Structures are given as C-alpha cells and as structure tokens.
Amino acid sequence: MSGFNANEFRSQLKFAGARPNLFEIALTIPDSVEAERQVKFMCEAASSPAYTVGFTSTHYFGREIKHFGDRSWGGAWSIQVINDEDMPIRRALEAWQDRGSRADWGDKNVEDAKGLQLYTDATIIAYGKGGDALRSIKMFNVFPVLVSPLEYSWSANNQIQKFSVDFEYDYCLEV
Numbered sequence: 001m002s003g004f005n006a007n008e009f010r011s012q013l014k015f016a017g018a019r020p021n022l023f024e025i026a027l028t029i030p031d032s033v034e035a036e037r038q039v040k041f042m043c044e045a046a047s048s049p050a051y052t053v054g055f056t057s058t059h060y061f062g063r064e065i066k067h068f069g070d071r072s073w074g075g076a077w078s079i080q081v082i083n084d085e086d087m088p089i090r091r092a093l094e095a096w097q098d099r100g101s102r103a104d105w106g107d108k109n110v111e112d113a114k115g116l117q118l119y120t121d122a123t124i125i126a127y128g129k130g131g132d133a134l135r136s137i138k139m140f141n142v143f144p145v146l147v148s149p150l151e152y153s154w155s156a157n158n159q160i161q162k163f164s165v166d167f168e169y170d171y172c173l174e175v
Helices: 006-012 033-042 088-102
Strands: 023-027 043-046 050-060 063-074 077-082 120-127 133-147 162-168 171-174
Touching (some): 023 043, 033 077, 088 133
Antiparallel strands (some): 023 120, 043 077, 077 162, 120 133, 133 171
C-alpha cells in the first residue's frame, strides 16, 4: 500500500472541517430597517472576497526577478437572497441603486439629497459547529452594482424565488 492512512488524514482535519453553511451576513441597507433585519435570515449564500497580490519585477544579469507587490481585493462580492412575497430586501436594494446612480458624489461619506447614506459596510461571519464565531470579514463602502433578474416559470413548483446581488467595495479586513 502507498502509505494511505484514513485515521492520519482524519487527525489532520480539525473538528471534522469547517462548514460552509454556518455563516451570517450583517449588511446595513440604507433607509430600510426591515430589509436590514431580514437580510441575515434571507441571505442563503455568499462568497468571501478574493485576495490577490500583484508583483513588480527588476532585471538582474539579463533575468527578470519578481517581487511581491501590493495586496488587493479582487472582484465583486456576491450574495444570494431568498425572496419574500412583499420583497423588502429587493425593493430596498433597487431603491439604493436608484439613489446611487442618480447621485454625483466624489466623496463616499456624503449623503444624498434625502439624507441617506449611499455606501455602507458589510460583514461575513463564519461560525463553528459549536456556535462560536471563527472569522469575520468586513467590507467597507459597499454598494450594489447588480441585482439579478427574478426568474418566473410555470414549471417551478415547490420552489422559493431567489435572486443574487453583486456589491463593489473599497477594501476589506478581518475583524
């Protein structure tokens, strides 16, 4: 045999592995206390932001030598939301997009004409099987850039409607 040992593998996998279904999203949604409260229950899926490290290079004796560059956060942050019949989350996100697309602000900390914030923060909290928070990642100055279409189908029996949302953000930190 080639040295395969299931017990040794199992001993390396602490607490039987992290579970992707033990998470919570904390997202401030401007001007909608109801949607903000519901999103932690109705957010069915989320991704964590991707980390990338750029590089720089120098030349030495005719060879390119590469060095670590700056760390950056790549791509949009996505969530999937379970839609309720009164659609408070979807309506609040669409209103947020509408306000943001009509505003022409250079400073992200200013408020629009109604006195509402255009940019907020969001946090992904990963939990262990015992209920303790394992990791929290906070994204700063998030705003929705894509609210996916709602799908309708006569053959979609016994299903709950869902939609996805992509957010852009300035940066994130583990908190």
